[in-house]
Amino acid sequence: DIQMTQSPASLSASLGETVTIECRASEDIYNGLAWYQQKPGKSPQLLIYNANSLHTGVPSRFSGSGSGTQYSLKINSLQSEDVASYFCQQYYDYPWTFGGGTKLELK
């Protein structure tokens, strides 16, 4: 199985700050990567697919980048509604696997 290592596990940032979350795959996943946002008590919501494509309706302050085994999610100008957990997921190979998650809080 492809292992997805996400960092950091938790993150505290101020409003307006830029935040970056990293995800490393145990092998090349050829941009088969998605990012999800999950707020407490809610289901995950798709943010980014194919490593760098913004899902419909997602604010443009979210962006994804990377290739090979290294990927990142960047949130520009952090808003209060961005407080959530974030997960990466590879869908290049079965079984599809997720990173362990990053919990983003306000400082």
Add this chain to the structure above:
Amino acid sequence: QVQLKESGPGLVQPSQTLSLTCTVSGFSLTSNSVHWVRQPPGKGLEWVGAIWSGGSTDYNSALKSRLSISRDTSKSQVFLKMNSLQTEDTAIYFCTRVPGYPPFDYWGQGVMVTVSS
């Protein structure tokens, strides 16, 4: 609009069988796949398995011996059955859609399943 909704018992006894239903609307099961993903309380996400638009299935190898996914297209429902449940199967179970190509674009609200005597 696209909707998925999970239903099933909230409490299952150890060694018993879990049966969950995902009722979908706003799309066809014959042109989209439906997957099950679970999340133990306070932890990360685990892909459980899928039923593809053509009706074939794929399962997480760690669960394959205990798992069955099926569907009734006339009722727009997908079913998950998992036997020999243990406490480590306690989780929120989500059903989610793949619209022909990954990743998951719509998710149900999830159903909490607790395995306890």
